[in-house]
Amino acid sequence: MHVILASGSPRRRELLTMLGVNFSVRPSHADETVSPGVGPADAVLELARRKARAVWGRLDAAERREAIVVAADTVVALDGDILGKPRDADHALAMLKRLRGRAHRVYTGLCVRTVDAEEVAFAETEVHMRDRDDPWLERYVATGEPMDKAGAYAIQGYGSLLVASIAGDYYNVVGLPLGLLDEMFTRMGLELTPLRPLT
Numbered sequence: 001m002h003v004i005l006a007s008g009s010p011r012r013r014e015l016l017t018m019l020g021v022n023f024s025v026r027p028s029h030a031d032e033t034v035s036p037g038v039g040p041a042d043a044v045l046e047l048a049r050r051k052a053r054a055v056w057g058r059l060d061a062a063e064r065r066e067a068i069v070v071a072a073d074t075v076v077a078l079d080g081d082i083l084g085k086p087r088d089a090d091h092a093l094a095m096l097k098r099l100r101g102r103a104h105r106v107y108t109g110l111c112v113r114t115v116d117a118e119e120v121a122f123a124e125t126e127v128h129m130r131d132r133d134d135p136w137l138e139r140y141v142a143t144g145e146p147m148d149k150a151g152a153y154a155i156q157g158y159g160s161l162l163v164a165s166i167a168g169d170y171y172n173v174v175g176l177p178l179g180l181l182d183e184m185f186t187r188m189g190l191e192l193t194p195l196r197p198l199t
């Protein structure tokens, strides 16, 4: 069996590489709009499923017999709103002003698909943000880091300086909850990563 990561996200790639998983990458280019009124958990489940199915649909019969397609989607939820990736710098700044000095939740949906089964699940992490003034947030947006991140920050980058504390899986915030992925693999009779001695 061979893992295919249905994602263009460099973070997801780095996290799987960190685990020593052998995988190839096929970005899904799936549409990321969801109907208004859908909650964050349902939204990330639907989007992860859509991304996995888009890539699955492009595999031939021989590839499908061997494939384990993994897809993910991450959003930030605040006051009943879903914050995805910002459209532009102004949108990023507006998101960061809403998030500062308080708590929000980050949701990542996962979909694992093989020829036998399709599983979806999500993880949820609470993130408490420090209060930062407007000039700090403006300088942060000017770094460019917020632009391709849900909620307009990266906990793994300069955005770490926005974070006071988290409750839940750190890797969920970065975009790939590794413990949940391992649980899903186990449930499906698959092995995520063979443990080997470190060199």
Ligand SMILES: Cc1cn([C@H]2C[C@H](O)[C@@H](COP(=O)(O)OP(=O)(O)OP(=O)(O)O)O2)c(=O)[nH]c1=O
Pocket: 006, 007, 008, 009, 011, 012, 027, 028, 029, 032, 051, 072, 073, 074, 075, 076, 085, 106, 148, 149, 150, 151, 153, 154, 155, 156, 159, 173, 174, 175
């Ligand atoms: C909150 C947060 C999000 N993110 C990222 C993870 C995701 O890549 C991105 C949310 O966008 P997604 O739509 O989940 O993923 P993507 O468009 O980057 O990649 P693909 O759909 O091809 O898999 O935000 C961080 O890197 N750090 C963070 O702290």
